[in-house]
Amino acid sequence: MATAAKSHFCLEGRLLGFTPGASSPRKFMTVQTSTGEISVKLSKSLRLMLLGYLTAGDWIRLVGKQKLDPETQEWRYKAHEVIKISERRSLSPRLASPIAAAKPAPHQPQKVLVCNKSDCRKRGSGALCDFLETALAASGRAEQITVKQTGCMDRCKTGPHVVFMPGKQRYSKVTAAMLPDLIQKHLQG
Numbered sequence: 001m002a003t004a005a006k007s008h009f010c011l012e013g014r015l016l017g018f019t020p021g022a023s024s025p026r027k028f029m030t031v032q033t034s035t036g037e038i039s040v041k042l043s044k045s046l047r048l049m050l051l052g053y054l055t056a057g058d059w060i061r062l063v064g065k066q067k068l069d070p071e072t073q074e075w076r077y078k079a080h081e082v083i084k085i086s087e088r089r090s091l092s093p094r095l096a097s098p099i100a101a102a103k104p105a106p107h108q109p110q111k112v113l114v115c116n117k118s119d120c121r122k123r124g125s126g127a128l129c130d131f132l133e134t135a136l137a138a139s140g141r142a143e144q145i146t147v148k149q150t151g152c153m154d155r156c157k158t159g160p161h162v163v164f165m166p167g168k169q170r171y172s173k174v175t176a177a178m179l180p181d182l183i184q185k186h187l188q189g
Protein backbone atom coordinates (compact mmCIF):
# COMPACT_ATOMS: atom_id res chain seq x y z
CA MET A 1 0.00 0.00 0.00
CA ALA A 2 1.34 3.48 -0.85
CA THR A 3 2.43 5.63 2.09
CA ALA A 4 0.66 8.98 2.38
CA ALA A 5 2.99 12.03 2.21
CA LYS A 6 2.67 14.27 5.29
CA SER A 7 3.91 17.74 6.12
CA HIS A 8 3.05 20.84 8.13
CA PHE A 9 0.89 23.56 6.68
CA CYS A 10 0.08 27.16 7.49
CA LEU A 11 -2.87 28.69 5.66
CA GLU A 12 -4.56 32.04 5.78
CA GLY A 13 -8.02 32.78 4.55
CA ARG A 14 -11.56 33.70 5.35
CA LEU A 15 -13.81 31.44 7.35
CA LEU A 16 -16.90 30.47 5.37
CA GLY A 17 -18.45 28.27 8.03
CA PHE A 18 -18.38 25.05 10.01
CA THR A 19 -19.48 21.63 8.80
CA PRO A 20 -20.72 18.93 11.16
CA GLY A 21 -19.36 15.39 11.31
CA ALA A 22 -20.85 12.27 12.91
CA SER A 23 -19.46 13.16 16.34
CA SER A 24 -19.43 16.97 16.40
CA PRO A 25 -21.31 19.94 14.97
CA ARG A 26 -17.93 21.58 14.31
CA LYS A 27 -15.78 18.83 12.90
CA PHE A 28 -14.66 20.74 9.79
CA MET A 29 -14.32 24.34 8.73
CA THR A 30 -14.50 25.65 5.19
CA VAL A 31 -11.95 28.34 4.39
CA GLN A 32 -11.67 30.56 1.34
CA THR A 33 -7.99 30.86 0.44
CA SER A 34 -6.33 32.56 -2.50
CA THR A 35 -6.33 29.22 -4.34
CA GLY A 36 -9.93 28.29 -3.61
CA GLU A 37 -12.12 26.74 -0.94
CA ILE A 38 -10.70 24.04 1.27
CA SER A 39 -12.16 21.90 4.03
CA VAL A 40 -10.06 21.57 7.18
CA LYS A 41 -10.67 19.02 9.91
CA LEU A 42 -10.41 20.44 13.44
CA SER A 43 -8.68 18.65 16.28
CA LYS A 44 -11.02 17.73 19.16
CA SER A 45 -9.60 20.37 21.48
CA LEU A 46 -10.10 23.07 18.86
CA ARG A 47 -13.76 22.26 18.29
CA LEU A 48 -14.64 23.40 21.83
CA MET A 49 -12.15 26.25 21.97
CA LEU A 50 -13.53 27.86 18.83
CA LEU A 51 -17.09 27.96 20.16
CA GLY A 52 -18.02 31.65 20.21
CA TYR A 53 -14.53 32.77 19.11
CA LEU A 54 -15.04 32.72 15.36
CA THR A 55 -17.87 33.66 13.06
CA ALA A 56 -18.24 33.33 9.31
CA GLY A 57 -16.29 36.06 7.54
CA ASP A 58 -13.42 36.20 10.05
CA TRP A 59 -9.89 36.19 8.65
CA ILE A 60 -7.92 33.36 10.17
CA ARG A 61 -4.57 31.58 10.14
CA LEU A 62 -4.57 27.80 10.57
CA VAL A 63 -1.60 25.63 11.45
CA GLY A 64 -1.56 21.85 11.36
CA LYS A 65 -0.61 18.79 9.35
CA GLN A 66 -1.53 17.90 5.82
CA LYS A 67 -1.62 14.45 4.27
CA LEU A 68 -1.72 13.58 0.58
CA ASP A 69 -4.44 11.05 -0.14
CA PRO A 70 -2.69 8.45 -2.36
CA GLU A 71 -5.97 7.55 -4.08
CA THR A 72 -7.28 10.98 -4.98
CA GLN A 73 -3.94 12.86 -4.90
CA GLU A 74 -5.68 15.58 -2.88
CA TRP A 75 -4.38 17.09 0.35
CA ARG A 76 -6.32 16.51 3.55
CA TYR A 77 -5.84 19.13 6.25
CA LYS A 78 -6.09 18.80 10.02
CA ALA A 79 -5.69 21.98 12.09
CA HIS A 80 -4.16 22.12 15.56
CA GLU A 81 -4.17 25.91 15.95
CA VAL A 82 -6.45 28.62 14.63
CA ILE A 83 -6.05 32.34 15.32
CA LYS A 84 -7.89 35.40 14.10
CA ILE A 85 -5.82 37.78 11.99
CA SER A 86 -6.47 41.15 10.46
CA GLU A 87 -7.56 41.26 6.84
CA ARG A 88 -4.73 40.64 4.36
CA ARG A 89 -4.42 42.37 1.06
CA SER A 90 -3.17 39.17 -0.51
CA LEU A 91 -3.61 35.76 0.98
CA SER A 92 -0.69 33.46 1.66
CA PRO A 93 -1.79 29.96 0.74
CA ARG A 94 1.38 28.37 2.10
CA LEU A 95 3.90 29.25 4.72
CA ALA A 96 6.54 29.47 2.00
CA SER A 97 5.06 32.69 0.66
CA PRO A 98 5.57 35.07 3.59
CA ILE A 99 8.97 33.62 4.45
CA ALA A 100 10.19 33.75 0.89
CA ALA A 101 9.59 37.51 1.01
CA ALA A 102 11.99 37.94 3.95
CA LYS A 103 15.45 39.29 3.13
CA PRO A 104 18.54 38.14 5.06
CA ALA A 105 20.69 40.70 6.85
CA PRO A 106 24.12 40.65 5.19
CA HIS A 107 27.13 39.52 7.30
CA GLN A 108 24.98 38.67 10.32
CA PRO A 109 24.32 35.00 10.92
CA GLN A 110 20.64 34.41 11.53
CA LYS A 111 19.54 31.81 14.03
CA VAL A 112 16.40 30.82 15.82
CA LEU A 113 17.00 29.37 19.28
CA VAL A 114 14.28 27.15 20.71
CA CYS A 115 14.39 25.95 24.31
CA ASN A 116 13.96 22.22 24.19
CA LYS A 117 14.35 21.24 27.81
CA SER A 118 11.64 19.39 29.69
CA ASP A 119 9.09 22.12 30.51
CA CYS A 120 9.24 23.77 27.11
CA ARG A 121 9.21 20.40 25.39
CA LYS A 122 6.02 19.47 27.26
CA ARG A 123 4.48 22.69 25.97
CA GLY A 124 5.28 21.91 22.33
CA SER A 125 8.78 23.18 21.56
CA GLY A 126 9.50 20.10 19.43
CA ALA A 127 6.63 20.99 17.11
CA LEU A 128 7.96 24.56 16.88
CA CYS A 129 11.35 23.27 15.71
CA ASP A 130 9.68 21.02 13.12
CA PHE A 131 7.56 23.91 11.94
CA LEU A 132 10.51 26.30 11.65
CA GLU A 133 12.64 23.79 9.76
CA THR A 134 9.79 22.96 7.37
CA ALA A 135 9.07 26.64 6.78
CA LEU A 136 12.68 27.59 6.16
CA ALA A 137 13.23 24.62 3.85
CA ALA A 138 10.07 25.50 1.91
CA SER A 139 11.36 29.02 1.34
CA GLY A 140 14.88 27.85 0.40
CA ARG A 141 16.49 29.46 3.48
CA ALA A 142 17.42 26.40 5.50
CA GLU A 143 21.11 26.88 4.59
CA GLN A 144 21.21 30.50 5.76
CA ILE A 145 19.13 30.31 8.93
CA THR A 146 19.88 27.79 11.66
CA VAL A 147 17.26 26.43 14.00
CA LYS A 148 19.04 25.47 17.20
CA GLN A 149 17.62 23.59 20.16
CA THR A 150 18.97 24.92 23.44
CA GLY A 151 19.03 24.08 27.12
CA CYS A 152 16.80 25.68 29.76
CA MET A 153 16.47 29.47 29.52
CA ASP A 154 15.39 29.74 33.19
CA ARG A 155 11.85 30.85 32.48
CA CYS A 156 10.22 27.44 32.51
CA LYS A 157 6.71 28.51 33.53
CA THR A 158 6.20 30.70 30.46
CA GLY A 159 7.55 28.38 27.77
CA PRO A 160 8.02 27.50 25.05
CA HIS A 161 10.65 30.19 24.49
CA VAL A 162 12.05 31.23 21.14
CA VAL A 163 14.92 33.71 20.61
CA PHE A 164 15.77 35.34 17.28
CA MET A 165 19.41 36.15 16.52
CA PRO A 166 20.95 38.58 15.89
CA GLY A 167 19.14 40.88 18.27
CA LYS A 168 18.28 38.35 21.00
CA GLN A 169 14.56 39.06 20.79
CA ARG A 170 12.89 36.55 23.07
CA TYR A 171 9.29 35.37 22.96
CA SER A 172 7.38 33.36 25.56
CA LYS A 173 4.40 31.02 25.20
CA VAL A 174 5.11 30.71 21.49
CA THR A 175 2.74 28.73 19.30
CA ALA A 176 3.22 27.62 15.70
CA ALA A 177 0.56 30.08 14.56
CA MET A 178 2.72 32.96 15.85
CA LEU A 179 5.80 31.88 13.91
CA PRO A 180 5.06 33.27 10.41
CA ASP A 181 4.71 36.81 11.81
CA LEU A 182 7.79 36.44 14.01
CA ILE A 183 9.86 35.15 11.10
CA GLN A 184 8.77 38.04 8.93
CA LYS A 185 9.53 40.50 11.69
CA HIS A 186 12.96 39.25 12.72
CA LEU A 187 14.50 37.43 9.77
CA GLN A 188 14.54 40.35 7.38
CA GLY A 189 17.32 42.70 6.40
Ligand code: FES
Pocket residue numbers: 115116117118119120121151152153154155156157159160161
Ligand atom coordinates in the same frame (compact mmCIF):
# COMPACT_ATOMS: atom_id res chain seq x y z
S1 FES B 1 12.61 24.42 30.11
FE1 FES B 1 12.49 26.04 28.72
S2 FES B 1 12.96 27.75 29.94
FE2 FES B 1 13.27 26.09 31.28
